Amino acid sequence: MTASVEDLSVAVAGGGVAGLATARALALNGAEVTVHEQAPAFAEVGAGLQISPNGMRALAALGLDEALRAVALPSQGARLVDGLSGRQIVAFAPRETTWLVHRARLIDVLKDGAEAAGALLRTGSRLSPDAEGADLLVGADGIRSAFRTAVDGGGEPSFSGQAAWRAIIRDPGGPPVTEVFLGPGRHLVSYPILGGFRNIVAAEDRADWTAEGWHHEDLPIALRAAFARFPDRVQRWLGEVEKVHIWGLFRHRVARRWADARRVLVGDAAHPTLPYLAQGANLALEDAVALARALAGPGREAYTAHRRDRAEAVVAAARANACRFHLSNPLVRQAAFAALRALDRVRPGAAGRQFDWVWEYDAATAPL
Numbered sequence: 051m052t053a054s055v056e057d058l059s060v061a062v063a064g065g066g067v068a069g070l071a072t073a074r075a076l077a078l079n080g081a082e083v084t085v086h087e088q089a090p091a092f093a094e095v096g097a098g099l100q101i102s103p104n105g106m107r108a109l110a111a112l113g114l115d116e117a118l119r120a121v122a123l124p125s126q127g128a129r130l131v132d133g134l135s136g137r138q139i140v141a142f143a144p145r146e147t148t149w150l151v152h153r154a155r156l157i158d159v160l161k162d163g164a165e166a167a168g169a170l171l172r173t174g175s176r177l178s179p180d181a182e183g184a185d186l187l188v189g190a191d192g193i194r195s196a197f198r199t200a201v202d203g204g205g206e207p208s209f210s211g212q213a214a215w216r217a218i219i220r221d222p223g224g225p226p227v228t229e230v231f232l233g234p235g236r237h238l239v240s241y242p243i244l245g246g247f248r249n250i251v252a253a254e255d256r257a258d259w260t261a262e263g264w265h266h267e268d269l270p271i272a273l274r275a276a277f278a279r280f281p282d283r284v285q286r287w288l289g290e291v292e293k294v295h296i297w298g299l300f301r302h303r304v305a306r307r308w309a310d311a312r313r314v315l316v317g318d319a320a321h322p323t324l325p326y327l328a329q330g331a332n333l334a335l336e337d338a339v340a341l342a343r344a345l346a347g348p349g350r351e352a353y354t355a356h357r358r359d360r361a362e363a364v365v366a367a368a369r370a371n372a373c374r375f376h377l378s379n380p381l382v383r384q385a386a387f388a389a390l391r392a393l394d395r396v397r398p399g400a401a402g403r404q405f406d407w408v409w410e411y412d413a414a415t416a417p418l
């Protein structure tokens with residue numbers, strides 16, 4: 051990265067993945083960066099994240115890929131399983147490694163990286179989109195972004211008709227594989243993370259509205275009841291759940307404007323996505339790298355134009371998965387599973403390669 055961002059003073063709103071990665075990226079270019087996190091600490095709810103190869107390339111551009119590998123497990127691939135019969139539908143062997151990590155460990159890596167690059171981090175500090183004093187304000191303020199409203203205007207999200215539970219359990223066993231159990235109107239994703247833990251994300255179709263946010267607790271018994279017909283292994287995992295959060299999933303449109311004269315959006319503030327492709331944090335890492343490149347070169351318009359196309363494509367692909375994962379009609383389900391098995395026999399691995407364009411992307415070299 052070049053150093054033409056030097057002398058720019060930058061205030062970042064939000065100390066999540068997007069804000070901390072952007073702070074590191076801009077500070078490495080010589081900008082004077084302060085991150086404002088409204089929460090009293092950089093605390094994270096217990097949850098796992100999958101950092102796919104595109105996210106790892108962004109971390110490599112930030113010089114943080116080794117630090118991430120030290121706190122993550124390399125995934126050996128993914129398996130789709132029929133959630134009712136327990137039979138494997140198809141297995142995917144990745145061309146490149148996805149890393150399974152606790153969210154709090156990723157935040158630690160980014161926080162240390164931002165500070166090491168010279169950024170100042172302030173907790174208990176809420177930044178307004180109208181704040182004065184800095185040359186550039188970065189809106190990394192997440193899914194309900196005030197910066198997005200200021201830059202791009204309103205636009206109410208719509209409830210997707212699905213809610214997701216997230217939980218972490220103690221579970222020392224099991225290979226580092228991502229398993230996706232598909233059932234009628236519901237699915238469950240699970241993978242181990244370093245330190246003898248297992249991440250569980252389970253989504254269910256819902257007629258009713260569930261509040262959007264990380265901090266709504268639910269009863270473990272509700273989660274167990276929703277997946278009572280799933281295989282014994284799943285029942286064992288759910289039996290270990292002591293604390294669970296539930297999150298109503300909303301469809302948001304990708305922001306049309308990502309920047310104005312003084313402000314720029316990164317992460318969920320610009321492009322909230324459904325979690326069905328595990329790309330929200332990966333896109334946020336890409337944003338950080340692309341923004342630093344754009345500011346050092348062609349400017350903010352190039353960042354906006356380029357990133358919007360990419361985010362729209364990924365968000366649309368995640369939406370399409372939302373329907374595929376929850377097929378309810380027994381005949382349609384069995385036909386879909388049979389088609390996947392047949393495709394895998396004829397062209398092994400082909401089903402998994404449909405998303406190569408997501409994972410092969412490199413924010414450090416993609417044309418701006």
Ligand SMILES: Cc1cc2nc3c(=O)[nH]c(=O)nc-3n(C[C@H](O)[C@H](O)[C@H](O)COP(=O)(O)OP(=O)(O)OC[C@H]3O[C@@H](n4cnc5c(N)ncnc54)[C@H](O)[C@@H]3O)c2cc1C
Nearest residue numbers: 064066067068088100177191192317318328329330331332
């Ligand atoms: C069920 C589920 C599973 C997921 N799994 C994956 C996965 O496997 N892989 C993946 O890549 N992504 C995944 N994601 C998505 C990912 O978690 C998000 O996309 C990512 O965390 C967004 O980061 P962010 O920094 O943009 O926003 P956030 O993490 O929401 O951070 C925003 C921060 O800004 C702070 N803030 C807000 N307003 C202000 C203000 N005015 N001033 C100061 N601070 C402010 C907030 O307190 C918060 O800390 C998943 C999401 C869900 C719901």
